[in-house]
Amino acid sequence: xxxxxxxxxxxxxxxxxxxxxxxxxxxxxxxxxxxxxxxxxxxxxxxxxxxxxxxxxxxxxxxxxxxxxxxxxxxxxxxxxxxxxxxxxxxxxxxxxxxxxxxxxxxxxxxxxxxxxxxxxxxxxxxxxxxxxxxxxxxxxxxxxxxxxxxxxxxxxxxxxxxxxxxxxx
Amino acid sequence: xxxxxxxxxxxxxxxxxxxxxxxxxxxxxxxxxxxxxxxxxxxxxxxxxxxxxxxxxxxxxxxxxxxxxxxxxxxxxxxxxxxxxxxxxxxxxxxxxxxxxxxxxxxxxxxxxxxxxxxxxxxxxxxxxxxxxxxxxxxxxxxxxxxxxxxxxxxxxxxxxxxxxxxxxxxxxxxxxxxxxxxxxxxxxxxxxxxxxxxxxxxxxxxxxxxxxxxxxxxxxxxxxxxxxxxxxxxxxxxxx
Numbered sequence: 001x002x003x004x005x006x007x008x009x010x011x012x013x014x015x016x017x018x019x020x021x022x023x024x025x026x027x028x029x030x031x032x033x034x035x036x037x038x039x040x041x042x043x044x045x046x047x048x049x050x051x052x053x054x055x056x057x058x059x060x061x062x063x064x065x066x067x068x069x070x071x072x073x074x075x076x077x078x079x080x081x082x083x084x085x086x087x088x089x090x091x092x093x094x095x096x097x098x099x100x101x102x103x104x105x106x107x108x109x110x111x112x113x114x115x116x117x118x119x120x121x122x123x124x125x126x127x128x129x130x131x132x133x134x135x136x137x138x139x140x141x142x143x144x145x146x147x148x149x150x151x152x153x154x155x156x157x158x159x160x161x162x163x164x165x166x167x168x169x170x
Numbered sequence: 171x172x173x174x175x176x177x178x179x180x181x182x183x184x185x186x187x188x189x190x191x192x193x194x195x196x197x198x199x200x201x202x203x204x205x206x207x208x209x210x211x212x213x214x215x216x217x218x219x220x221x222x223x224x225x226x227x228x229x230x231x232x233x234x235x236x237x238x239x240x241x242x243x244x245x246x247x248x249x250x251x252x253x254x255x256x257x258x259x260x261x262x263x264x265x266x267x268x269x270x271x272x273x274x275x276x277x278x279x280x281x282x283x284x285x286x287x288x289x290x291x292x293x294x295x296x297x298x299x300x301x302x303x304x305x306x307x308x309x310x311x312x313x314x315x316x317x318x319x320x321x322x323x324x325x326x327x328x329x330x331x332x333x334x335x336x337x338x339x340x341x342x343x344x345x346x347x348x349x350x351x352x353x354x355x356x357x358x359x360x361x362x363x364x365x366x367x368x369x370x371x372x373x374x375x376x377x378x379x380x381x382x383x384x385x386x387x388x389x390x391x392x393x394x395x396x397x398x399x400x401x402x403x404x405x406x407x408x409x410x411x
Contacts, residue, residue: 014228014235040230043235044234044235
């Protein structure tokens with residue numbers, strides 16, 4: 001069967017970015033199944049408007065923009081429940097020590113407790129690799145506001161981690 | 171740059187340092203340690219955020235996309251088919267209306283006359299060769315020269331049939347003559363109720379000769395004349411050399 005260049009482009013797009021999209025979706029909604037649905041719906045929308053993507057370097061930001069809109073639509077339809085800390089998945093990475101795995105679970109739990117206005121710029125920076133200016137464009141904010149949010153996001157996260165470690169030790 | 175400036179600038183994005191920040195850090199043990207701690211935190215954060223991607227996610231996405239694309243294509247194809255069918259029906263409807271291709275031959279001939287009124291204007295006889303050429307274009311070779319006085323000769327479609335359309339001016343008014351090669355119509359005489367036009371259809375020379383006029387007075391003479399032209403003399407028509 002002959003595969004069109006459009007289909008090949010889409011295949012490459014999915015294979016290159018499905019992991020990042022899934023993770024971003026996961027941290028937006030805190031639910032693995034929902035994150036998969038969001039990633040899938042994002043790619044289906046991307047397929048329908050693939051001609052709008054001109055620069056390969058812009059693909060990730062383009063997909064994240066679509067994903068954020070999808071998430072906002074989903075949020076409009078139903079209020080998402082907060083994920084219980086006990087439901088959080090852990091990496092199945094043999095190379096990690098039990099301490100690291102424990103630390104990861106504390107960080108993940110803390111991330112989900114961050115307010116969305118702090119969590120989202122942090123995700124864009126850490127997972128997406130975007131600069132402050134790029135995050136500002138994506139979120140429709142000023143660069144200074146984004147820098148403040150990122151600073152506060154880390155402070156709040158560190159504070160939550162201190163609490164989380166204390167609970168883990170207790 | 172002092173330590174406060176360095177740490178304030180590092181805080182929003184610990185992975186990025188300007189040249190000025192790097193210069194300060196290299197000369198400041200406290201900020202160097204702060205930078206190392208910040209990067210350690212970033213690494214831990216990045217590792218924690220990198221939740222495992224479910225197996226086969228890319229394949230499931232591609233499957234959903236190709237399935238949806240095939241469904242869309244099927245819908246588009248069905249829509250295209252219905253659109254083409256609708257266009258065909260409309261075209262057919264218009265064709266039927268315009269050409270009346272399924273009407274009886276006599277009616278189709280009268281409608282055709284109404285579409286070519288200019289054919290009746292001229293009275294100057296055409297050269298015989300011109301008339302013979304029109305027959306030749308329809309694949310017909312005349313057995314004898316056509317009757318004299320033909321003032322108009324064209325190859326025309328009548329409904330779905332090909333014809334040689336001619337006009338023969340007579341004293342009582344023009345007689346239009348059609349020869350439809352390859353189409354055999356039973357012999358008939360028809361009088362049009364609306365305009366009073368008369369039509370005679372005569373099977374002749376592997377085709378049909380049709381005479382159309384307001385008056386049928388010359389039909390017998392013209393029929394005999396055209397039979398001679400198309401089939402030859404009675405002897406020739408009977409196969410006598």
